[in-house]
Amino acid sequence: MKYTNPIISGMNPDPSICRAGNDFYLVTSSFEYYPVIPIYKSQNLVNWEQIGYCLTRDSQLKLNGCKASGGIYAPTIRYEKGIFFVTATNVSDRGNFIVHTENPQGEWSDPVFVDQEGIDPSIFLDEGKTYFLSTGTENGKNCICMCEINPFTGEKYTNTRVISYGCGGRFPEAPHIYRIWNKYYLLLAEGGTEYAHSVTIQRSEHPYGPYEEALGNPILTNRNDSDNDIQCTGHGDLVEDVSGRWWMVCLGVRVPKYKDEQIMLHHLGRETFLAPVCWKKDGWPSAGIDGRIYKEMEGDLPGPAPAARTDSFYADFHAPKLQMEFNYLRNPVFKNYQPDAGRGELTLHGTERTINEAASPTWIGIRQKAFQIVLNAKMRAETGADGMKAGVTAYYNHEYHYDLFLTRQAGQYKVQLAKHVHDIYMTAASIDVEEGGEIEFQIRADRKKYTFLFNTGISEQFIELGWGLTAGLSTAGTHSMSFTGVYLALFAENCTVSFSEFSMTRF
Numbered sequence: 490m491k492y493t494n495p496i497i498s499g500m501n502p503d504p505s506i507c508r509a510g511n512d513f514y515l516v517t518s519s520f521e522y523y524p525v526i527p528i529y530k531s532q533n534l535v536n537w538e539q540i541g542y543c544l545t546r547d548s549q550l551k552l553n554g555c556k557a558s559g560g561i562y563a564p565t566i567r568y569e570k571g572i573f574f575v576t577a578t579n580v581s582d583r584g585n586f587i588v589h590t591e592n593p594q595g596e597w598s599d600p601v602f603v604d605q606e607g608i609d610p611s612i613f614l615d616e617g618k619t620y621f622l623s624t625g626t627e628n629g630k631n632c633i634c635m636c637e638i639n640p641f642t643g644e645k646y647t648n649t650r651v652i653s654y655g656c657g658g659r660f661p662e663a664p665h666i667y668r669i670w671n672k673y674y675l676l677l678a679e680g681g682t683e684y685a686h687s688v689t690i691q692r693s694e695h696p697y698g699p700y701e702e703a704l705g706n707p708i709l710t711n712r713n714d715s716d717n718d719i720q721c722t723g724h725g726d727l728v729e730d731v732s733g734r735w736w737m738v739c740l741g742v743r744v745p746k747y748k749d750e751q752i753m754l755h756h757l758g759r760e761t762f763l764a765p766v767c768w769k770k771d772g773w774p775s776a777g778i779d780g781r782i783y784k785e786m787e788g789d790l791p792g793p794a795p796a797a798r799t800d801s802f803y804a805d806f807h808a809p810k811l812q813m814e815f816n817y818l819r820n821p822v823f824k825n826y827q828p829d830a831g832r833g834e835l836t837l838h839g840t841e842r843t844i845n846e847a848a849s850p851t852w853i854g855i856r857q858k859a860f861q862i863v864l865n866a867k868m869r870a871e872t873g874a875d876g877m878k879a880g881v882t883a884y885y886n887h888e889y890h891y892d893l894f895l896t897r898q899a900g901q902y903k904v905q906l907a908k909h910v911h912d913i914y915m916t917a918a919s920i921d922v923e924e925g926g927e928i929e930f931q932i933r934a935d936r937k938k939y940t941f942l943f944n945t946g947i948s949e950q951f952i953e954l955g956w957g958l959t960a961g962l963s964t965a966g967t968h969s970m971s972f973t974g975v976y977l978a979l980f981a982e983n984c985t986v987s988f989s990e991f992s993m994t995r996f
């Protein structure tokens with residue numbers, strides 16, 4: 490059966506997968522976005538439906554004060570005897586934690602914390618024991634560490650020990666152990682999450698090692714395939730389906746090649762990909778096609794035949810609750826987001842917090858899921874004094890975004906395009922408009938640029954205000970390490986506005 494990668498589009502890195510019966514469950518990193526750790530469900534490994542989030546209550550975590558690309562890193566999901574466990578790191582507050590539930594679609598427990606440093610925690614359940622793995626350092630050397638714990642309390646039963654230094658690549662991380670045919674396999678990411686990323690495997694007779702490296706390492710990488718639009722593949726997790734076939738989910742990026750130009754910049758973020766895995770006679774696995782991942786792939790997928798992904802989104806403001814795809818920044822102030830199902834509107838109360846701050850301004854958005862999309866939003870301004878701003882934004886983080894908005898300056902309403910890239914914040918274009926009424930915003934995105942248009946209803950047609958290169962919102966272009974991808978969002982500052990439409994259509 491043919492299928493198309495990525496299997497989960499838009500910023501969804503560091504995937505981890507488990508199976509319960511015929512159903513697969515998958516979680517990804519969420520950084521400064523809220524709710525925290527999206528959880529997806531699938532029967533065929535290709536079509537994933539989001540069923541919830543692992544952390545949805547302020548009492549479960551603090552993201553306020555977290556920097557861009559801080560917050561929640563690299564979760565692992567495991568299922569054992571009716572219970573789902575997820576472990577992840579809040580790099581901005583208290584480190585490694587575990588939550589559990591019997592119903593992944595419902596509420597998850599409050600987190601328990603594990604006193605082990607490092608990131609990329611994983612749980613390995615074996616013969617009644619729970620092993621807890623993460624990255625670590627010993628004498629300045631990066632390594633993988635492990636101890637035994639109680640997964641319900643976080644209590645450590647043993648000291649932390651080094652189990653591996655990896656197979657020679659830099660940044661050994663994303664450790665997962667599996668017991669397969671009575672051997673212990675240790676899967677790692679190596680090379681860093683950028684263009685040298687890869688997956689390696691080792692095995693041992695014992696969970697703590699010593700581990701022997703596979704001859705064919707790395708078993709997955711696109712780093713020597715410069716023609717491939719998919720790069721940075723790594724950070725994998727393995728799963729066995731009911732028929733005994735094996736699969737790997739991993740992260741990768743789609744590079745927005747335009748024409749034949751080679752570009753080493755990407756802005757959609759790291760997404761989730763799928764590769765079939767075969768076990769060879771020597772007991773080592775091979776993943777993908779000769780260790781590579783492509784857009785179009787084939788495999789004997791479980792479950793129903795795969796359907797095409799739409800990547801489009803239409804906000805239903807007539808529904809009693811906002812759709813699950815909506816995210817906020819850090820711990821949001823919920824009273825500033827008021828859906829009115831009767832009127833089919835979402836009212837945003839903007840505060841003094843601006844979207845240029847690492848804070849929780851009034852901002853609500855969805856992941857950009859494809860290069861070529863049109864975003865449409867319809868807004869009505871209820872109140873507005875000088876300094877008000879409200880509209881739409883193509884938002885990478887608080888230091889990298891392009892905004893199209895209504896503002897008021899010295900009593901004059903204006904529609905403006907502003908760009909924030911690095912430490913430069915500038916108004917790129919400005920047009921005076923009449924007060925009040927409805928205003929429609931449109932962002933047309935392709936691989937190379939975002940084009941910003943608006944319509945105040947006076948003219949029949951949208952007016953183009955300007956454009957900005959996608960490169961300005963790319964991961965590799967940020968001045969500090971960043972791990973996220975572009976969101977398309979509504980925002981309000983210093984005013985109250987209502988939106989009756991918000992959609993992202995792929996073309």
Ligand code: 6LW
Pocket residue numbers: 502503518562563608609662663678681682723724740972
């Ligand atoms: C994550 C690390 C990585 O913790 O990026 O690709 C970090 N790998 O494993 C943040 O997503």
